[in-house]
Amino acid sequence: MSHQAQQPREVIAGLLGDDRLLTACAERDMGAVFRLLNSRGVSTRRIAAAVDITQGRLYDYMNGKSRVEKLTIFEQIADAFHIPGHLLGLARRTWEPAPAHTNHQALQPTPDGDDLDAVDAFRNADRQSGGGRLYAAVVRHLTDQVAPRLVDTASGPQVFGAAAALTEMAGWMAHDSGHDSLAARHFAHAQPLARASGDLLLAASIAASSSHLALQTGDTAGAVLWASTGLDLTGQGPRIPVLTARLHTMRARALASAAQRTPALRALDDAHRHLDQTADVTHPWLSPFDAAALASESALIWRDLECYDQALTHAQLALTLREIGRARSIALNRVTLVDVHLRRGDLDSAVNVGHELLATNPALGSVRFVRQIDTLRRLLEPHRTYRPVREYLVRFDNARRARILLLADIIAPQEGGST
Secondary structure (H helix, E strand, C coil), X not given: CCCCCCCHHHHHHCCCCCHHHHXXXXXXXXXXXXXXXXXXXXXXXXXHHHHCCCHHHHHHHHCCCCCCCCHHHHHHHHHHHCCCHHHHCCCCCCCCCCCCCCCCXXXXXXXXXXXXXXXXXXXXXXXXXXXXXXXXXXXXXXXXXXXXHHCCCCCCCHHHHHHHHHHHHHHHHHHHCCCHHHHHHHHHHHHHHHHHCCCHHHHHHHHHHHHHHHHHCCCHHHHHHHHHHHHHHHCCCCCCHHHHHHHHHHHHHHHHHCCCHHHHHHHHHHHHHHHCCCCCCCXXXXXXXXXXXXXXXXHHHHHHCCCHHHHHHXXXXXXXXXXXXXXXHHHHHHHHHHHHHHHCCCHHHHHHHHHHHHCCCCCCCCHHHHHHHHHHHHHHHHHCCCHHHHHHHHHHHHHHHHHHHHCCCCCCCCCCCCC
């Protein structure tokens, strides 16, 4: 059949394994999706009619002059072209097949012990040293140890769960290395792998990761949608309150970022309520989410709502609860604490915690951490007439130069050529 004779849904069906479509969906770039359709013979008239928009508006999307922002249009696109809802951060569409497992007490496939050991080893190393130098090792493990088993019919569905968990982990490590587009592609690949394993709770966890990434890249609407998708998925599997708490927390963060105070605080209350509950079942692949993590995220929620006293309380609680071995988490908690002190106008406390930040292991392989402390420096710069701040900035610059030298093998130049 020629491209010209194909229906838009047939074209999309042939692209569901294509990196270009998965990346466009993960980044919620509908202009790129429309360009892919058009390049395969689907006319702009048919695309516009299918989505119920004018051709002028379609051209604006395709040329990058504007982006799709409204939930209703994302839903129209998904339904018109049969793009699975999870790829766009939407709930399962009515035309999608029912989930393979609907028994809420059904246990997930038992994973291979070697896969679990690998995930645990990578996760523990990541907490202590950051993801920058681990990314290549995770991808190599996926390529050499997991991918060949995906085509082996004797492997069973559990190998797809392992592939999904490790692909999600690769996404987090790419994010920690400062490569957010690459992270989005990993998360986009992890979703169908999780669904192929029948593990909807793992898919929900990946949706939480996608929500976090969307928030970090400024896509607040996408962050809310991914969190909502994850919550929808948690209703289709065994009850794991910590996962539900994590998703409510991500929803609260996105809403707070959008200055929607009442729904943000309602979502935060839901997160606390679920975290206080006991779990009915455990899950082998899910990243831990505990009271320290909730306190850390709560500090950011209260900060974005401009309630700095509450933000300070939670930021300090997060540091108190955090385990000593979690070097990156502790460093990022201190970044939040400095930020909150500055917003409260307490320069002395900001400088004191800032000095503690400089004691962070210079070899911590986290570009994300480097960029966050650079942001703190810019916030401190206007106060350099105050002697403690001025002296701190001199020490900061010296420490940063040493850190950049140690991270030169993983840190990439930002736009403008600077690091």
